[in-house]
Amino acid sequence: MTPSTAEHPQMPIEDFEELADAAPQHVRLEFVNGRVRTTEPLSVEDFEELERRAPETVRLEYINGKLEVKAVPDGKHRSIYLWLMRQFLAQRPDLDLAPESGVKAEAYRKGRARTDAVLVPVDHLVGHGEWSDTGGILMALEITSRDRDTNKRDRVEKPVGYAEAGIPVYLLIDRDDNTLKVFSEPENGRYQRTASYPWGATVELPAPVSVTLKTEKLKDYA
Structure with a gap:
């Protein structure tokens, strides 16, 4: 093997x-x-x-x-997360963007993914252990890092793993090509809808997230 x-x-x-x-x-x-x-x-x-x-x-x-x-996040990675957290706090104070959350991903919850963040109702994670079941998670977030596994892991494997686990939205902030990729409508182990936006665009995240991101600030982190 x-x-x-x-x-x-x-x-x-x-x-x-x-x-x-x-x-x-x-x-x-x-x-x-x-x-x-x-x-x-x-x-x-x-x-x-x-x-x-x-x-x-x-x-x-x-x-x-x-x-x-x-990869351990660098300063720009952390700054992008904090920028995003401020957007969600302003528009959805009923939700938490919980950083570095472990989730049981993939079919039958056999994978263990350490997300850069998950979007959940306030206090949803109270009582959870290191690896949360994905029920109740509205969105998974990944911000690409400067490591050799980024392409396969964040762009290929995690969209499948999160869709198989039924997470409604997967947001990928891609620092290699300065885009936001929004995956939604998980069905039969795949996201049926994918949209890509350049940094600077206004991005409407679909329900149940329902947040509008004005992404001009991301250009500061290019």
């Missing part, structure tokens, strides 16, 4: 060593050319145990049955 892989452009060897030392005894990790690999297929239960033990500097996901390492 092909080992599971994950990538991060600048993962310090010290972080890998700490992660490997903390891993459950039967989970073996390798670090080759900047990639973290499991030597055997990883179950979702083993992933959750590994994630619980991981150092705070390492953010892990479980996508399509494979271990992924998500």
Whole structure:
């Protein structure tokens, strides 16, 4: 079988060593050319145990049955999130844009995705553990990072995983081509509607989100 892989452009060897030392005894990790690999297929239960033990500097996901390492956000990434949070707070004070939320994605909730944020009713996440069921989540947010997995993970795999889990809207803020991509109407494991807007456009997010984004400010983060 092909080992599971994950990538991060600048993962310090010290972080890998700490992660490997903390891993459950039967989970073996390798670090080759900047990639973290499991030597055997990883179950979702083993992933959750590994994630619980991981150092705070390492953010892990479980996508399509494979271990992924998500890049730590940089300053522009955080600024884009804060800009977006202000828009939602002004227009939908009944909702929380909860940052860095773990969700049970994909068919049968077998994936574990660490979103940049989820949009939920105020206090919806009270009592949830590390990985929330997607029932009640109105939107998932991803802001692309400068890592080698961005294309496959944020643009290809996560739209499928979020649609399969029934999240009504997926908003992708893409820093590579300066666009906002809005995925909506999940049905049969796929979003039936996709729209792309350049930074600077006025973007109407569909129901149940129902927020209008005036995105001229995003040009400051290009």
